[in-house]
Amino acid sequence: RPQISPDGKLMAYVKRVRLKSALYVQNIKTGEQWPLTEDLTHDQQETWAIFGVYPNFAWTPDAKKIIFYAKGKIKQIDLSNLNITDIPFEVNSQQTVQDAVHFTHPVYTPEFTSKMIRQLTTSPDGKMVVFNAAGLLYKKELPNGTPERLTNSIDFEFEPKFSPDGKFVVYTTWSDEFKGSIKKTDIKSGKTTLITDEKGYYYSPSFSTKGDRIIFRKGSGNETLGLTYGKNTGVFIVSANGGTKTLVSESGIKPTFNQDDTRIFYQGYEAGKKAFKSMDLNGNNERTHYTSQYANQFAPSPDGKWMAFTELFNAYITPMVTTGLPMDLSANNKAIPLARVTKDAGTFLHWSADSKKLLWTLGDQYYNREVKNSFNFVEGAP
Numbered sequence: 001r002p003q004i005s006p007d008g009k010l011m012a013y014v015k016r017v018r019l020k021s022a023l024y025v026q027n028i029k030t031g032e033q034w035p036l037t038e039d040l041t042h043d044q045q046e047t048w049a050i051f052g053v054y055p056n057f058a059w060t061p062d063a064k065k066i067i068f069y070a071k072g073k074i075k076q077i078d079l080s081n082l083n084i085t086d087i088p089f090e091v092n093s094q095q096t097v098q099d100a101v102h103f104t105h106p107v108y109t110p111e112f113t114s115k116m117i118r119q120l121t122t123s124p125d126g127k128m129v130v131f132n133a134a135g136l137l138y139k140k141e142l143p144n145g146t147p148e149r150l151t152n153s154i155d156f157e158f159e160p161k162f163s164p165d166g167k168f169v170v171y172t173t174w175s176d177e178f179k180g181s182i183k184k185t186d187i188k189s190g191k192t193t194l195i196t197d198e199k200g201y202y203y204s205p206s207f208s209t210k211g212d213r214i215i216f217r218k219g220s221g222n223e224t225l226g227l228t229y230g231k232n233t234g235v236f237i238v239s240a241n242g243g244t245k246t247l248v249s250e251s252g253i254k255p256t257f258n259q260d261d262t263r264i265f266y267q268g269y270e271a272g273k274k275a276f277k278s279m280d281l282n283g284n285n286e287r288t289h290y291t292s293q294y295a296n297q298f299a300p301s302p303d304g305k306w307m308a309f310t311e312l313f314n315a316y317i318t319p320m321v322t323t324g325l326p327m328d329l330s331a332n333n334k335a336i337p338l339a340r341v342t343k344d345a346g347t348f349l350h351w352s353a354d355s356k357k358l359l360w361t362l363g364d365q366y367y368n369r370e371v372k373n374s375f376n377f378v379e380g381a382p
Contacts, residue, residue: 001052004028005063012036012066014043014054021054023068025079036077037084040070113364119159120361123166124353128187129366130160130169137171139187151185151192159204163240164211164353170195170240172202172216179229182216184240195242199229208257209302212240215248215255215264235266237281249283259304267298270326276300276307289322290329297348298329301355306371308341308349308358315346315360317374339374342367 002013011026017035021043026033043053057068065076067087074087120131130139130150137150137157151157155173162169170184179199185192195214196202205216215237221230234250248255252266263278270277276290276298290298292309299308300320307320311331318338321327331340346360346367359368372378 001054001056003056003058003066005059006061007063010063012057012059014040014057016043016045023057023066023077025066036066036079036082037070039084040068041072115364117361117364117366118348120348120359120366121160121162121169121350122352122359123162124164125166126352128166130162131361132158132160137169139169150187151190153192161206163207164209168207168240170205170207170214172205174225179226182214184214184242193242195238195240197242197244201225201230204254204256206256207240208261209259210261213257213261214238214240215257217253217255218245235264235283247283248281249279252277252279254298256300258300259302265298265300275326276329287322288326289320291326292329295329299349299351299358301351302353303355306351306355306358308351310346310349313345313347314340315342315349315358316340317358317371337375337377341369341374 002011004011009028011028013024014021015024017038020038021040022038023036023040024033025036045053055069057066059066064080065078067074067076069075074089075084076087077084114133118132120129122129126142128139128141130137135156137160138147139150140147150169153173155175158172158174160169160171167188168184168186170182172180172182174180180202181199182195182202182205183192184195201219201221203217203219205214207214215235217235218233219230220233221227235248235252235255236245237248238245248264252268255264255266258265258278263280265276265278268275268277270288270291273291273293274295275288277286277288279286290307292311294311295309297310300306305320306317307329308315308317309329314331316331316338318336321336327336331338341358342360345362347362349358349360351358356372357368357370359366361367372381375381
């Protein structure tokens with residue numbers, strides 16, 4: 001905010017000289033300019049300076065001095081010799097200082113109610129759920145059982161899936177010291193079996209329909225988890241009792257077996273969109289069933305007749321149609337029967353064993369909806 005001298009001959013202003021703020025004057029007639037001092041407070045050019053980038057300054061009436069602020073003081077500079085002197089001042093002020101408001105916040109309690117349960121899966125008989133809360137897996141008998149740890153491990157545990165007979169749960173683990181693994185735990189006895197044969201970054205394990213094999217993805221790591229043990233990645237199949245894994249494909253995420261264990265469903269990309277695909281057990285004969293711009297999760301029913309998916313946080317169900325060509329999976333696609341099943345949002349979609357119910361969670365709530373209540377052409381629809 002430049003200031004013109006009372007005689008109209010000079011203009012004073014603050015400018016940045018490399019990293020310093022400086023007070024300058026300019027001869028209005030000739031355009032000559034020169035610095036008066038660099039001993040200023042740093043200006044606020046890099047901030048939200050709604051009141052200007054530097055406090056106001058002013059000329060004395062005789063146009064021989066400039067009054068300005070710098071480093072907590074009010075100062076004046078004489079233009080004839082550039083001498084700077086402080087202008088002493090006192091302020092009488094009465095201020096009321098209120099006592100600060102403080103609340104007691106406990107930083108630790110032995111038990112607490114989780115507000116977000118993740119990766120919940122339901123047993124085939126519908127009588128138990130296993131879920132992740134605060135990095136560990138818990139099991140709970142429905143409807144009113146008390147949640148308890150699935151294991152006594154100190155490792156983080158993720159992505160549980162029941163075996164078809166409901167006796168085992170397969171899941172991934174993580175330890176900063178020992179990296180990741182896939183393990184299987186007996187629900188009744190608590191006995192845990194190591195499935196993988198090497199350290200790594202493992203995701204999305206699930207049983208085959210017969211329960212004799214487990215499919216999973218091995219990733220390459222990242223800057224957060226680390227990059228060691230991130231070689232030889234892809235989709236693998238291994239015996240449900242562990243052992244040597246077999247590579248199926250070097251690409252694809254979230255693999256699962258189809259209803260008769262002859263093909264593998266997985267998620268990939270096609271033409272810039274997310275795609276729901278399948279391949280045979282050797283990684284060949286690839287087919288693209290659906291593509292979607294906004295879908296986040298694809299969840300085919302166990303009987304292969306329905307497809308559930310999430311789009312922009314809400315969950316939808318549509319009959320699973322295989323035409324030989326990719327179909328657009330979208331909440332706005334009017335060419336296929338489609339039903340929205342969530343009111344606000346839904347996460348971690350999965351199906352009941354008989355494919356008659358879609359189940360999901362939102363926060364700490366557990367929901368389900370029968371397919372017959374979404375389509376009037378389904379047997380038993382109201």
